[in-house]
Amino acid sequence: MMANIKKLSLISIWLFGLTFPFVGIANAFYFFIITLFISSIWLLYKAMDIKLPAGIILPPRLKRGLDRKGARITAAAILAIPALLLPFFTDQYITNVAITAVAYIALAIGLNIVVGFAGLLDLGYVAFYAVGAYLFALLSTGAGLSFWAALPLAAIVAAAFGVLLGFPTLRLRGDYLAIVTLGFGEMIRITLNNWDSLTGGPNGILGIAAPSLFGLSLSQPAHYYYLIILLVLFTIFAANRLNNSRIGRAWIAIREDEIAAEAMGINIVKMKLLAFALGASFAGIAGAFFASRMRFVSPESFTFFESVIILSMVILGGMGSIPGVILGAVVLVILPESLRGFQNYRMIIFGSAMVLMMIFRPQGFIGSTRRRLELHPDDEKILQQETESLYDVEKR
Amino acid sequence: MFLQQIINGLTIGSVYALIALGYTMVYGILQLINFAHGEIYMIGAYMGIIAIGFFVYLGLADISLTLTLILTFIAAMIFTGAYGITLERIAYRPMRNAPRLSILISAIGMSIFLQNYVMLAQGAKDKIFPHDLKIQGGLTIADAHITYIQIMIMLISILMMAGLTYFVKKTKIGMAMRATSQDMRMAGLLGINTDRIIVITFFLGSILAGAAGVMISMYYGIVNFSMGYAAGIKAFTAAVLGGIGNIPGAMLGGILLGLIEALGAGYISSEYKDVFAFAILVIVLIFRPSGLLDERVSEKV
């Protein structure tokens, strides 16, 4: 007990020392009190030695029930009904937030193919999103092409950019790949900002047409909501099929051990490029939707921060797990929105929430079931091996 | 004009090199991209301005300007070092066995947190380095101007890099650091307190970033809470360019990056200034996939 108290006061004094030049003596003193309070709770919590459950906390009976396929579909249907009826009983703002959340699901699922399935850390994913958005913006304002005609084009062109990025990076591993993809994303954004004659430079492109269906212009929030739900259902379906296919298994083999995978006869080049291309095409579709919804595109929508947020959705939700990624996207859109009331404190809370969530659930909200089956998480040794095999620069 | 661009490039390049060292040392030991490192540099810059403001208020600047500057550096470096240690303790140590990408997200969260913490504490306005200190002025060499601050930045950077190299190569702790970076588990078995080595690594990386921050606050005269992000990305690029995990590589990468930026902006187009750095990086990595100086030609830390 005495040791704890000593530790506690040391932590508080340390933080007081850290903060006082920035916030002034008086505020630092408040921090001191707050830290004392929080850290005493933390010590109490540690002393009680509570083990956090490995999965989402569900009553055992419900959990057993959920493991049956029929029950899972029913549960999904129960969740889907309010989601489908959302625009009818909420206002424009909530609908709009929901559209954003669902659009990010499409992006996160696309990135999950690259990062979660194939294990290629991509920090410039937003580049493909930008390509899709600008392509539709240009086709719509320049050639008057409709949304439906532009949608496959956006997917194809974004996929081509994916291959373009994939080729020079085939030999790169882990963090080298990360920085090159980051650079690629920034290069695309800076080019969009500077190529005035084509992209309008910093002014962006205004006056993009709304999508239409049988001559009906879909410009109400509710229309966009159903449109994006349709697109996302398609991406979920596609990603799910991929995950359970030969291709998906090949990706996982590459992720876990590239050399072994190659020895087993997997065409590494083809598979890596395919992952980049497919992931990018999802972003292209999301980008075209973004442009049609905003009716305006400009380079500041495609910053590195955007890539970071999408990556956070994938990792926070649980890499490689489609339901996890969906949850991650929804949480990371709704969390900052619901924190709006805190005004200036919003982003500071958001940042600390990210740290805390990762400390308590490093595997994400819903870890990939395949990984759970393959590697028993309780076994620390195997867990460590798993950690090492992911994105390791070199095999020791 | 060429000479002037070289001076411009070397100045900013030495600052990149100092920040890049922090990335590369942490990476060498933990294989972790310390995304919040740019914010440590930003905190260093703020501390520089806060400390010098305090010393000027005390009247120390009138007695001895050199002493004031030295004390400012020391104060800022101690604080950034403390921030670096705290960062490691809060955001990285509890996750030692977590998947590496989760630690990356924790680092990103910490970066957002620190940026907004400084914004709330110090306000969103730019902070200004006092103009009335007699450190302005400079020399003219054949049409090129070099300010005293630029000379100071280059000298201090060289000193610090030399000091770090000595520390890592010759001291016992440095040897332990190298051992830990080769194989953390083995080093632990041999009786090296690896947790302590990690703390020391964070501390060293942070004080270098802190010194870089103070120098930048003198050079540009302003700091703001969002300056860490861009500098962090550039420095990380520099570290990768040289071969991440490699100390001489980070120095070389930083200085090269500064020169590339200055010459690219000066002779080609300043609109694409940020593109040059990345373009060179991609080209280098295509031909040398693990950076200019990869692990084979020199040891990594």
Added chain:
Amino acid sequence: MKAFYRFFIFSLALLFLISCAKKEDVIKIGTAGPFTGDQARIGNDMKNGVELAVSEWNTKGGVLGKKIVLLAEDDRHDPKEAVSVANKLVSAGVVGVIGHLNSNCTKPASRIYNEKGIPMITPASTNPEITQQGFNSVFRTCGRDDQQGAGLAKFVIETLKKKKVAVLHDKTTYGQGLSEEFKKAAGDKVQVMIYEGVTQGDQDFKPVLTKVKSTNPDVIFFGGMHTEGGLIIKQAKELGIKAPVIGGDGLYGSTLLEVAGPAAEGSYMAFFTPTAETETGRNFVKNYTAKYGEIETYAPYAYDAANILLEAIAQAKTTDGKKLIEAIRAMKYEGAVGTIEYDAKGDIKKAGYTIYTVKDKKFITYSKSK
């Protein structure tokens, strides 16, 4: 399962409460801009201006006998956030909006306000495209880039009588737009030695300034904001460039003086009618500095925008959007930045700029152009 039901009922109750809370008897107006992030400084400056106007009206007893509530939402100068914020303000039932700050946020947001027929007055978005969308609910209290660019070109040609100009801009809608318009208006009367963009948020401009120096210009035009402007002025001096820097309203702000320090002496910048010349302006400066400290740039515009909106409510005696828009269009308002009248597009009729110069660490009037 029980917990789930409880949660469900709780959420329903919460929804019910939220929908009830809307029936308060107040008048809500909104403001939106970058209140966090790297543009938080100018964003909060704008918010403070609106806040001041609202608090002054509230001490006078509100408008139409009701209290005014200001809803301030942060768009982080991200167009996507701007749309989200616009939807939020619309859903919250605001009767008018002051904002947004960045032109690229104002563009997509203005469509949402226009669909609902809510007047929007932007105090800072100078891009010409905004009022060319054909939305009748869109107004601004600042001038357009082309108006300002022409004024500055005239100043360089006729007053300063300089021939060789180096044009730099910060690659933003505002900075590039202003520089383009300046170049267009100056035509072949000046020789543009170099025309280049720099990155907003960058701090190292020495490489591009070294290039500028080698072209030996008489004057450097910079389209951008005061932080970058201050750094450019300072670093140009350090490189031994003697040509003065000239710029638009983005350069007029205390930050420029602080950043550039003694190097700022002799620079020129355009700004709206000085706040020191109107009664409202003098009072505004006094009250604002007492409450929030130094004025950055957009606070006076924001203050006037809020006053115009509230005045329109008082005159129209209703909060109906259509009537408010009519009232704003018909108004002749004597504000802190001079007389404001609107044309059919929502631009101010007379954008008179005053050229300032810096002397003894202060902005002083250099010449007036009408």
